[in-house]
Amino acid sequence: MSAQEKKIWETIVDSLPSDHFCEADRIALETYIRAFCYAAKCRAMIEAEGDVLMDNKSGRSYKSPWVSILNSQQTVINLLAPKLRVTPSGRVSNSTTRVLYNTGEDDESKTPERDIVR
Numbered sequence: 001m002s003a004q005e006k007k008i009w010e011t012i013v014d015s016l017p018s019d020h021f022c023e024a025d026r027i028a029l030e031t032y033i034r035a036f037c038y039a040a041k042c043r044a045m046i047e048a049e050g051d052v053l054m055d056n057k058s059g060r061s062y063k064s065p066w067v068s069i070l071n072s073q074q075t076v077i078n079l080l081a082p083k084l085r086v087t088p089s090g091r092v093s094n095s096t097t098r099v100l101y102n103t104g105e106d107d108e109s110k111t112p113e114r115d116i117v118r
Contacts, residue, residue, distance in 0.1 A: 001030065008033050012086060020085065028080055035076035042070035 001009065009029070013021065021029060045066040052061050082090045 001033070002037070004037055005030075005033050008036060016086075016091075025084060028084055032077060032080040032084055032086070035073045035080070039070055039073035039077065042066045042073060046070065 012029070012033070046064055049064060049066070051064050051067050053064050054061050081087045085091055
């Protein structure tokens with residue numbers, strides 16, 4: 001893994017409970033992180049070159065290949081994030097949801113969102 005990938009790995013792993021991942025998650029997590037880093041590279045290239053390019057010979061415009069690559073990396077990220085439970089909704093279990101919604105309080109200011117943020 002690159003230094004950037006290792007830093008993201010540590011950020012993700014350190015931000016979750018120690019039993020969140022197991023050895024079987026390693027390949028999926030590495031793939032998720034690589035897709036994330038590659039997507040960042042694609043965004044930087046699109047920002048530098050633009051998302052629509054011009055062919056110097058014909059003068060025709062065309063979509064930057066970085067856009068297609070970015071889209072494919074986003075697909076990988078979107079498929080793996082819930083499987084790895086690295087999104088907020090992926091980390092909330094059914095029992096947690098029941099506890100948040102059944103507080104027994106009538107105060108409307110006590111919403112599940114407020115309870116999660118605390």
